[in-house]
Amino acid sequence: MAGLTTFRGKAAGMDRVNVDTDQIIPKQFLKRIEKTGFGQYLFYDWRFKQDGSPNPDFELNRPENEGVSILVANENFGCGSSREHAPWALLDYGFKVIIAPSFADIFHQNCLKNGMLPVVLKEQEIKYLLDKTKNQSHELTVSIESKTVTDADGFSASFEIHPYWQNMLMNGWDEIELTLQMEDSIKKYEESVQ
Amino acid sequence: MGKTIIEKLWENHVVHREEGKPDLLYIDLHLVHEVTSPQAFSGLRLKNRSVRRPDRTFATMDHNVPTVNRFNITDPIANNQMETLRNNCEEFGITLADINSPEQGIVHVIGPELGLTQPGMTIVCGDSHTSTHGAFGSLAFGIGTSEVEHVLATQTLWQSKPRTLKVQIDGELGQGVLAKDVILYVLSKYGVNFGTGHIIEFCGNVIRQMSMEERMTVCNMSIEGGAKAGLIAPDDTTIEYLRGRKYAPADAELEALAEKWKALASDEDAQYNKEVYIDGSEIAPMVSWGTNPGQTAPVTGRIPYLSECTSENDQRAVESALAYMGLSEGQNISDIKVQKVFIGSCTNSRLEDLRMAAEVAKGQKVHEDVQAIVVPGSQKVKMMAEQEGLHKIFLDAGFEWRESGCSMCLSMNADIVPAGEHCASTSNRNFEGRQGSGARTHLVSPAMAAAAAVNGCFVDVRRMTGAEAVH
Numbered sequence: 001m002a003g004l005t006t007f008r009g010k011a012a013g014m015d016r017v018n019v020d021t022d023q024i025i026p027k028q029f030l031k032r033i034e035k036t037g038f039g040q041y042l043f044y045d046w047r048f049k050q051d052g053s054p055n056p057d058f059e060l061n062r063p064e065n066e067g068v069s070i071l072v073a074n075e076n077f078g079c080g081s082s083r084e085h086a087p088w089a090l091l092d093y094g095f096k097v098i099i100a101p102s103f104a105d106i107f108h109q110n111c112l113k114n115g116m117l118p119v120v121l122k123e124q125e126i127k128y129l130l131d132k133t134k135n136q137s138h139e140l141t142v143s144i145e146s147k148t149v150t151d152a153d154g155f156s157a158s159f160e161i162h163p164y165w166q167n168m169l170m171n172g173w174d175e176i177e178l179t180l181q182m183e184d185s186i187k188k189y190e191e192s193v194q
Numbered sequence: 195m196g197k198t199i200i201e202k203l204w205e206n207h208v209v210h211r212e213e214g215k216p217d218l219l220y221i222d223l224h225l226v227h228e229v230t231s232p233q234a235f236s237g238l239r240l241k242n243r244s245v246r247r248p249d250r251t252f253a254t255m256d257h258n259v260p261t262v263n264r265f266n267i268t269d270p271i272a273n274n275q276m277e278t279l280r281n282n283c284e285e286f287g288i289t290l291a292d293i294n295s296p297e298q299g300i301v302h303v304i305g306p307e308l309g310l311t312q313p314g315m316t317i318v319c320g321d322s323h324t325s326t327h328g329a330f331g332s333l334a335f336g337i338g339t340s341e342v343e344h345v346l347a348t349q350t351l352w353q354s355k356p357r358t359l360k361v362q363i364d365g366e367l368g369q370g371v372l373a374k375d376v377i378l379y380v381l382s383k384y385g386v387n388f389g390t391g392h393i394i395e396f397c398g399n400v401i402r403q404m405s406m407e408e409r410m411t412v413c414n415m416s417i418e419g420g421a422k423a424g425l426i427a428p429d430d431t432t433i434e435y436l437r438g439r440k441y442a443p444a445d446a447e448l449e450a451l452a453e454k455w456k457a458l459a460s461d462e463d464a465q466y467n468k469e470v471y472i473d474g475s476e477i478a479p480m481v482s483w484g485t486n487p488g489q490t491a492p493v494t495g496r497i498p499y500l501s502e503c504t505s506e507n508d509q510r511a512v513e514s515a516l517a518y519m520g521l522s523e524g525q526n527i528s529d530i531k532v533q534k535v536f537i538g539s540c541t542n543s544r545l546e547d548l549r550m551a552a553e554v555a556k557g558q559k560v561h562e563d564v565q566a567i568v569v570p571g572s573q574k575v576k577m578m579a580e581q582e583g584l585h586k587i588f589l590d591a592g593f594e595w596r597e598s599g600c601s602m603c604l605s606m607n608a609d610i611v612p613a614g615e616h617c618a619s620t621s622n623r624n625f626e627g628r629q630g631s632g633a634r635t636h637l638v639s640p641a642m643a644a645a646a647a648v649n650g651c652f653v654d655v656r657r658m659t660g661a662e663a664v665h
């Protein structure tokens with residue numbers, strides 16, 4: 001994972017509530033044993049029609065949303081099953097940042113662990129962004145360093161991120177490596193509960 | 195100030211604590227299945243890492259095993275996943291309840307059944323319904339595949355302490371009202387978000403009077419309320435359940451541990467971040483009508499009118515659910531016809547669940563428009579049910595009696611609900627497409643599912659003859 005301090009990209013709006021991981025990546029695509037290649041199945045049931053052709057009404061299929069890397073979503077995004085295939089699919093599709101008023105817990109964790117940034121903003125801020133991304137292309141700048149989302153029209157919103165994850169994302173670190181350095185503490189714990 | 199059981203369990207497992215970081219928690223038991231583990235094992239291999247505690251890791255196959263003939267795996271990708279798990283377990287020295295093992299079954303059914311699940315433990319699995327194991331007074335939660343890899347390599351996880359939520363259910367449950375109805379009622383009342391960022395402790399005399407199997411049903415669905423986990427303090431019911439199980443402590447060791455475990459109960463003066471009180475006597479048999487488990491109503495009730503929605507988002511959620519489900523606002527629950535019935539899943543596939551369904555099915559016939567399948571949670575459950583003759587009751591009534599696995603809970607195998615059909619299901623999720631593309635899921639208790647199978651629509655199980663036997 002490469003480090004990420006500031007990110008600029010095109011945002012797509014997805015004004016739906018309770019988007020669950022079954023929708024993000026339907027279960028028939030979970031059978032792969034690799035981490036990559038899931039992007040083609042992202043939002044499959046919404047993105048494609050029964051006959052497999054793209055559904056022109058679906059948000060991400062609109063011409064202005066080509067090459068998007070930021071998703072502006074609504075309440076409780078990523079609820080449901082804990083499948084990590086959901087962030088893998090979003091990442092593989094090209095998303096680096098997901099912005100929503102709230103996320104499901106496990107999904108939120110899974111994003112961070114895969115180097116994708118989940119940003120919680122206030123409802124009015126989300127409303128603004130959903131408005132701005134409606135039927136038009138809109139660019140956002142997300143700074144992990146200063147914890148802000150800004151656009152060229154003067155919009156600026158700040159968000160919270162645990163310093164631990166802020167560090168991890170900015171440096172692109174592998175969490176397991178860090179933990180393995182704690183071997184002494186883990187051993188000590190194991191001995192103490194024997 | 196006293197502590198909640200949640201805080202006690204947490205503190206007991208902190209390996210390392212440092213300002214500005216989540217806590218490093220020790221994991222006592224790690225359950226593994228074929229779908230969420232392959233990428234974790236390949237991650238280990240890539241970095242030349244080993245499994246730190248194979249003795250605290252236990253694997254099974256459940257998500258995509260066929261339930262008609264479990265040895266006939268026609269899907270090459272499913273086969274590949276199972277084969278991969280088999281090889282990984284062998285390479286890393288992990289015990290596996292393989293497809294041909296008498297211990298095979300749904301990961302959340304076999305953990306408790308084998309006595310692997312014990313009070314006071316931290317338990318994780320790459321599956322969100324790991325919360326099931328909280329019924330034993332353990333801190334059990336679902337994790338993603340990166341975390342699976344992390345636990346395999348280090349036997350620990352970095353975790354931020356969640357908030358605590360008390361859900362107290364007092365009063366008496368009416369006849370025919372089961373644990374599934376209790377949790378569906380909680381979700382219908384408080385929604386699918388009320389537990390977000392929290393761990394729930396379920397308590398109150400309704401919970402105390404429940405068997406372990408019923409408690410597992412309740413904890414299983416805490417995740418459906420957005421909670422990280424749900425748990426119930428261990429008591430004598432818990433200890434009795436553990437007695438004689440393969441991996442559970444026995445004799446003097448069990449007695450000694452029993453005292454320790456019971457002391458985990460929340461202190462009288464413990465404070466929670468949030469508290470919810472429910473009167474159990476208000477609960478009726480429940481049926482979900484929408485596309486999230488909170489969109490649920492009593493069988494005697496109706497789907498809400500759009501005008502009754504409390505927010506714009508709520509209204510939109512109801513609208514899109516009704517469109518998907520092919521139902522209309524204000525429609526009576528008892529008017530919904532079903533074409534499929536699924537009795538199974540880690541929510542309701544244990545022996546007691548099958549008994550309750552059999553009680554209703556006994557001497558009846560499955561409605562001619564309905565296909566009904568019963569999928570025991572494990573090979574053990576299947577065997578015990580057959581010893582009691584439950585399979586005969588089901589078969590005589592026209593139900594199909596299957597092999598153990600997740601089956602129609604998420605339809606990764608061949609058990610799929612066709613588009614447009616309504617399924618009365620004892621599983622835990624009614625999301626769009628969960629049981630098949632276009633499938634319309636209604637979450638119910640095992641007794642209500644059996645009643646729907648017989649009647650071809652939802653009926654109040656309390657009104658059916660013989661239902662007195664369903665407690």
Ligand code: SF4
Binds near residue numbers: 256302599603
């Ligand atoms: S039965 Fe359903 S919820 Fe339970 S582990 Fe299997 S797929 Fe998950």
